[in-house]
Amino acid sequence: MIQCKRVYEPAAASDGYRVLVDRLWPRGCRKETLALDGWLRDLAPSAELRKAFCHEAERFDEFRLLYRGELAAHPEHWWGLLDKARQGTLTLLYAARDEVHNNARVLAEFLEDELERQGEASSPVCYAGEGPG
Template sequence: MIQCKRVYDAVEEGDGQRVLVDRLWPRGCRRESLQLADWLRDLAPSDRLRKDFCHDPALFDEFRLLYRTELAAHPEHWQGLLDIARRGTLTLLYAARQEHYNNARVLAEFLEEELDRQGPSSSPVCYADEL
């Protein structure tokens, strides 16, 4: 399962693996308080794309398209997140004020589609309950 959450929201037991997916460190946050599994700066939109978007909802569709293009070009940045999501809960953390118009939402959508595209794991353990 993949979910998105603002870094300023309280840590919850159901958060699972918490990964910060912003290029810049969020203002006023101490690393210890975020309880991060990882900070994946390279997974965030490029500086140019981030600055051009500037969290303007009117530009979100174009931002989504361009960010997805960046993601597709660098699977090495997000491939490991698929394994986390397959095993449990992955929480993508972001600092933006806009709950629906941010890079974490686009990334979650992208990862969910990739999980669907890849289908279930072919490991024999996955088929144990089907016998």
């Protein structure tokens, strides 16, 4: 299962594997006190895309399309998260105020689509050359 959660919300046992998916460290959070299993900066949208989006809801559809393109071009950044989602709960942490229009939501959707595409019975041979291996 994949869920999204603001980094400012308290950690819960039900969060499972918690990973920060923002390029910038969240304001007001101390690294030593944040309950976190990983920080995947390279998984976040490029600086150019993030600045162009500027967290404006009317630009979200374009942002989603462009960010999904960035994700598809770099499976090495997200490939390992698929196993975490298969094994239990994967919580994608983000700092944005908008809980609907943000990169974590797009990433969660992308990963869910990838899990569905691969299916439970998929053989790694089917994906030779598509990801790190």
